[in-house]
Amino acid sequence: MPTWITSFDESRPLMNRLAREIIRRLREVLGATAAPVPLHEPLFAGKEEVYVRECITTGWVSSVGAFVDRFEEELARFTGARRAVALVNGTCALQLALRLAGVRADDEVLVPALSFVATANAVAHLGAVPHFVDIEPATLGLDPDKLKEHLAAVVEMRAAGPFNRHTGRRLAAIVPMHAFGHPVRLPELLEVAAAYGLPVVEDAAESLGSTREGRHTGLWGQSGILSFNGNKVITTGGGGALLCQDETLARRAKHLSTTAKTPHPWRLAHDEAAYNFRMPNLNAALGCAQLEQLPGFLRRKRALAEAYQEAFADMEELRFVREPAGARSNYWLCVLALNPAAATSLEAILRAARADGLMLRPAWELLSTLPMYAGCPRADLGAAEEWQPRLCCLPGGPALQPPSPIPNAL
Numbered sequence: 001m002p003t004w005i006t007s008f009d010e011s012r013p014l015m016n017r018l019a020r021e022i023i024r025r026l027r028e029v030l031g032a033t034a035a036p037v038p039l040h041e042p043l044f045a046g047k048e049e050v051y052v053r054e055c056i057t058t059g060w061v062s063s064v065g066a067f068v069d070r071f072e073e074e075l076a077r078f079t080g081a082r083r084a085v086a087l088v089n090g091t092c093a094l095q096l097a098l099r100l101a102g103v104r105a106d107d108e109v110l111v112p113a114l115s116f117v118a119t120a121n122a123v124a125h126l127g128a129v130p131h132f133v134d135i136e137p138a139t140l141g142l143d144p145d146k147l148k149e150h151l152a153a154v155v156e157m158r159a160a161g162p163f164n165r166h167t168g169r170r171l172a173a174i175v176p177m178h179a180f181g182h183p184v185r186l187p188e189l190l191e192v193a194a195a196y197g198l199p200v201v202e203d204a205a206e207s208l209g210s211t212r213e214g215r216h217t218g219l220w221g222q223s224g225i226l227s228f229n230g231n232k233v234i235t236t237g238g239g240g241a242l243l244c245q246d247e248t249l250a251r252r253a254k255h256l257s258t259t260a261k262t263p264h265p266w267r268l269a270h271d272e273a274a275y276n277f278r279m280p281n282l283n284a285a286l287g288c289a290q291l292e293q294l295p296g297f298l299r300r301k302r303a304l305a306e307a308y309q310e311a312f313a314d315m316e317e318l319r320f321v322r323e324p325a326g327a328r329s330n331y332w333l334c335v336l337a338l339n340p341a342a343a344t345s346l347e348a349i350l351r352a353a354r355a356d357g358l359m360l361r362p363a364w365e366l367l368s369t370l371p372m373y374a375g376c377p378r379a380d381l382g383a384a385e386e387w388q389p390r391l392c393c394l395p396g397g398p399a400l401q402p403p404s405p406i407p408n409a410l
């Protein structure tokens with residue numbers, strides 16, 4: 001029998017009890033289904049087929065079309081952004097946002113050590129270097145207080161801006177990431193950034209629908225990015241967007257994402273070495289149909305999070321990660337934080353759950369430990385190192401619902 005089918009190791013009774021208990025409570029919330037329960041699967045319950053078919057019958061499938069404009073307008077309306085620019089994916093959106101923030105080759109960009117690899121990749125694609133900073137337990141995202149301390153220790157202010165006194169490189173931007181949809185402390189972070197004249201570009205890839213003090217994530221810094229990958233809150237197949245409050249910046253984003261083509265009825269001229277990052281109409285059609293369902297998806301996610309929270313409330317070995325104070329989270333992924341003793345059983349819990357058809361997942365390995373980023377500059381990462389091994393992501397797609405209807409949940 002392959003090892004992954006062995007759900008319990010009978011030689012470790014304590015671990016077995018914990019894994020069994022977690023699985024039992026998950027099944028209470030999710031029901032006893034025969035089919036595997038995915039971590040986060042998309043739901044197509046609206047006009048997806050109608051809109052996509054319209055692209056095909058009209059021939060507008062590529063990077064120009066009515067759905068692209070409509071998707072951008074509706075995204076801006078939903079988030080409250082002045083402008084939204086639809087792009088091929090979240091990684092490219094972040095790369096573009098950072099370039100627009102003035103990040104150049106050999107600059108350093110401050111990013112949280114706990115994030116999906118795309119956050120650091122977008123920096124590296126510009127020839128810049130990620131500089132890893134710590135997270136805080138309350139949000140699992142960038143800690144503004146520790147960032148402040150760290151900058152005070154490493155920054156040397158020069159005429160050209162803040163420099164890392166140890167590497168001699170310019171610090172060019174800060175990229176907070178709202179992990180699992182939970183907004184970081186943006187007001188405090190913006191204050192630290194302003195003290196050094198550092199632009200903030202929010203990686204809001206996971207936080208469509210999440211707000212801090214009533215203001216949508218992605219709107220606090222110079223710009224923010226969203227992702228519409230298959231596992232995000234809504235999907236366009238693959239896709240992303242750049243949000244900003246500045247018309248000029250939005251125009252620059254559009255220009256750079258469409259090969260910097262200069263407007264002319266037939267002449268093919270371009271004025272910068274730019275990108276082909278525009279979202280195709282086909283994907284935007286899917287996006288328009290998904291956006292129509294977004295408020296319902298968010299209600300379902302919250303109902304599921306509430307059901308998980310209740311189901312795990314009395315377990316000493318762990319706690320359910322709740323939205324931070326002052327914020328409303330989209331609960332993109334629901335997360336359990338195991339206490340240190342229980343965390344030693346995380347692998348066993350994941351294995352046992354998978355054998356039971358429940359696709360749990362650990363948090364990302366810290367970016368600072370990945371081979372391509374191991375040599376990058378970093379702050380003290382004590383909290384990231386402490387919490388990363390304790391996190392366990394639960395199934396949370398929009399199709400999942402707790403069994404007993406929660407009043408007004410849908």
Ligand SMILES: *Cc1c(COP(=O)(O)O)cnc(C)c1O
Pocket residue numbers: 089090091092115116118119177203205206226227228229232239240
């Ligand atoms: C999903 C994601 C992205 C962007 O991903 P794409 O797959 O390129 O759309 C960026 N950052 C974070 C934190 C993400 O979770």
